[in-house]
Amino acid sequence: MPPTAPKPCPFCYGNEQKTPPEVLAYRPGGGANQPGWSVRVIPNKFPALGIEGELNRQGEGMYDKMNGIGAHEVIIESPDHTLTMAGMSDRQVEEVLWAYRDRVNDLKKDIRFRYIVLFKNHGEGAGATLEHPHSQLLALPVVPKRVKEEIDGAKVYFDFKERCVYCDIVRQETSSGVRVVTETDRLLVIQPWAPRFPFETWIVPKRHESHFENTEDATLQNLAWVLRSTLRKIDKVLEHPPYNLIVHTAPVQENHMAHYHWHMELSPRLTKIAGFESGTGFYINPTPPEESAKFLRESGLA
Amino acid sequence: MPPTAPKPCPFCYGNEQKTPPEVLAYRPGGGANQPGWSVRVIPNKFPALGIEGELNRQGEGMYDKMNGIGAHEVIIESPDHTLTMAGMSDRQVEEVLWAYRDRVNDLKKDIRFRYIVLFKNHGEGAGATLEHPHSQLLALPVVPKRVKEEIDGAKVYFDFKERCVYCDIVRQETSSGVRVVTETDRLLVIQPWAPRFPFETWIVPKRHESHFENTEDATLQNLAWVLRSTLRKIDKVLEHPPYNLIVHTAPVQENHMAHYHWHMELSPRLTKIAGFESGTGFYINPTPPEESAKFLRESGLA
Numbered sequence: 209m210p211p212t213a214p215k216p217c218p219f220c221y222g223n224e225q226k227t228p229p230e231v232l233a234y235r236p237g238g239g240a241n242q243p244g245w246s247v248r249v250i251p252n253k254f255p256a257l258g259i260e261g262e263l264n265r266q267g268e269g270m271y272d273k274m275n276g277i278g279a280h281e282v283i284i285e286s287p288d289h290t291l292t293m294a295g296m297s298d299r300q301v302e303e304v305l306w307a308y309r310d311r312v313n314d315l316k317k318d319i320r321f322r323y324i325v326l327f328k329n330h331g332e333g334a335g336a337t338l339e340h341p342h343s344q345l346l347a348l349p350v351v352p353k354r355v356k357e358e359i360d361g362a363k364v365y366f367d368f369k370e371r372c373v374y375c376d377i378v379r380q381e382t383s384s385g386v387r388v389v390t391e392t393d394r395l396l397v398i399q400p401w402a403p404r405f406p407f408e409t410w411i412v413p414k415r416h417e418s419h420f421e422n423t424e425d426a427t428l429q430n431l432a433w434v435l436r437s438t439l440r441k442i443d444k445v446l447e448h449p450p451y452n453l454i455v456h457t458a459p460v461q462e463n464h465m466a467h468y469h470w471h472m473e474l475s476p477r478l479t480k481i482a483g484f485e486s487g488t489g490f491y492i493n494p495t496p497p498e499e500s501a502k503f504l505r506e507s508g509l510a
Numbered sequence: 511m512p513p514t515a516p517k518p519c520p521f522c523y524g525n526e527q528k529t530p531p532e533v534l535a536y537r538p539g540g541g542a543n544q545p546g547w548s549v550r551v552i553p554n555k556f557p558a559l560g561i562e563g564e565l566n567r568q569g570e571g572m573y574d575k576m577n578g579i580g581a582h583e584v585i586i587e588s589p590d591h592t593l594t595m596a597g598m599s600d601r602q603v604e605e606v607l608w609a610y611r612d613r614v615n616d617l618k619k620d621i622r623f624r625y626i627v628l629f630k631n632h633g634e635g636a637g638a639t640l641e642h643p644h645s646q647l648l649a650l651p652v653v654p655k656r657v658k659e660e661i662d663g664a665k666v667y668f669d670f671k672e673r674c675v676y677c678d679i680v681r682q683e684t685s686s687g688v689r690v691v692t693e694t695d696r697l698l699v700i701q702p703w704a705p706r707f708p709f710e711t712w713i714v715p716k717r718h719e720s721h722f723e724n725t726e727d728a729t730l731q732n733l734a735w736v737l738r739s740t741l742r743k744i745d746k747v748l749e750h751p752p753y754n755l756i757v758h759t760a761p762v763q764e765n766h767m768a769h770y771h772w773h774m775e776l777s778p779r780l781t782k783i784a785g786f787e788s789g790t791g792f793y794i795n796p797t798p799p800e801e802s803a804k805f806l807r808e809s810g811l812a
Contacts (some may be wrong), residue, residue, distance in 0.1 A: 256786075256794045269682045271676075271703045278797025335784025344786070352790030373572075382569045401573045410585030454789040481783055482628030484558075484646070487756040487775075488654030492558045 219284045219340035234303055247303045248284040253279035279347040283307050284404045289340045294439035302432035312421040316460035321347040325458050329449025334477045351459045359468050363366040366467030372468030377418055386495045394430045397438050399497035406495035411472040420457035441507040449476040521586045521642035549605045550586040557582035582650040585609050596741035604734035614723040618762035623649040623760045633752025636779045653761045661770050668769030676771030677718055689774040689799045691806045696732045699740050701799035709796035720767035722759035743809040751778040808810045
């Protein structure tokens with residue numbers, strides 16, 4: 209459902225004092241923590257991890273523990289409370305992506321941070337607790353399990369083939385076309401092979417690059433259009449579903465990787481993750497990707 | 511919320527013809543697929559996997575595929591539509607557990623099935639689509655990723671320590687007591703160290719056994735009481751939350767494993783799995799297990 213009338217909200221103009229002081233804002237003029245910004249990044253008021261201190265790894269009997277060191281930031285995507293990313297201008301989405309890139313490039317200077325995850329929960333069904341359009345960033349002192357699995361898997365493929373698995377996916381999907389939603393000079397939007405969820409969508413840059421934060425300006429500009437176009441199609445075909453958007457990228461302290469390729473994964477939340485899925489890591493998906501790709505291609509939207 | 515007035519339901523007495531013919535029923539007298547049963551097991555009318563055919567593994571360009579071969583069954587836990595497992599008699603829950611064990615012991619004779627997953631989704635928020643109390647079973651032609659990870663992890667611990675990690679957990683938790691909910695001669699109920707979810711609960715047999723289907727009668731009888739007692743405490747403290755219950759057990763075609771130990775994992779669904787969790791495999795849990803264990807211990811229920 210699209211958001212309805214705005215309520216008092218810490219992310220709206222005039223309420224800048226209700227949030228921790230901003231760490232980044234795009235603002236043509238005026239002072240910090242004042243209205244006038246187009247995108248604003250703030251530390252999360254209720255952070256999952258704290259920025260100060262040491263990891264202090266230790267045992268407790270057979271168990272291990274450490275402090276939760278890291279950064280947890282909120283990217284406020286627009287001053288307009290009722291706007292969704294699908295409804296923003298291309299320029300506005302581009303500024304959000306700049307904020308993603310700028311924050312990663314700043315935070316990676318702190319070498320305690322080994323991985324930075326960028327994601328967006330849209331809608332209550334996708335875990336969003338605030339309506340105002342926003343993304344989140346967590347800088348972590350470890351490379352997460354799932355990220356490691358994905359990168360290790362890509363490495364096994366690379367060692368076997370001497371080619372990047374995502375570059376191969378781009379080639380095969382471009383050539384067959386059946387799972388393609390949109391193709392531009394720089395990016396490919398697909399419904400991936402063996403998707404976990406109905407309408408699971410990947411946005412993959414055509415040119416090999418392991419780190420999102422190294423994306424060139426022209427690709428970021430194109431990504432803004434592609435992302436918004438994809439969200440508009442999904443909104444139309446699925447009637448404004450909740451969704452999760454996750455940037456899959458290489459660990460920030462690692463050099464360029466020939467075997468890994470950053471991309472975005474967008475999952476509308478149409479089905480529930482239940483006992484079978486959490487017990488096995490397998491997903492039952494009634495919608496073939498060729499079908500969902502066709503629905504999105506034929507949405508009548510650019 | 512507890513279920514309200516029953517609606518026409520294929521799992522109720524008198525509607526046996528609306529389901530595929532039963533594969534197991536506990537019924538003191540009367541014919542198959544007639545009322546009079548206490549627990550009834552049927553093939554899922556909309557199975558995720560089909561029982562007939564060959565795997566037929568093949569490639570499609572760079573991708574791999576195979577047929578979805580397996581069994582998908584529903585364990586109807588009671589003829590009473592409005593009953594929840596928490597509200598059943600110990601005897602009724604014991605019969606459900608017998609049905610779990612009987613079906614696994616029957617299906618494992620088919621050597622195409624490498625893993626059998628038993629689970630229960632309770633409540634719409636946990637993915638249940640029918641209200642009538644039921645569990646599900648899937649027999650799979652492969653060992654699922656998550657199961658393999660858990661068993662491989664336990665193997666690494668065993669190789670290092672020459673002890674089962676779950677036996678060690680039972681020892682440490684029994685001795686410290688802070689995360690214990692219930693302890694009997696045969697079973698231990700704990701809020702595990704570093705739980706993913708608030709009130710995540712594990713039920714672990716004290717005696718080492720890798721395969722659920724080898725559980726002795728007396729343990730199964732005790733498990734019925736322990737499971738029902740745990741569910742009643744959770745219902746009281748958390749006001750009837752939706753939950754997933756998953757039996758973690760060894761692959762059916764493997765011999766007894768010294769390094770793996772079957773157990774049940776029960777997760778009330780109080781928080782949403784969102785972008786951070788699916789992107790990282792990490793979970794943010796605001797409730798320490800020592801606190802949730804105390805809540806459950808002090809629920810005033812046996």
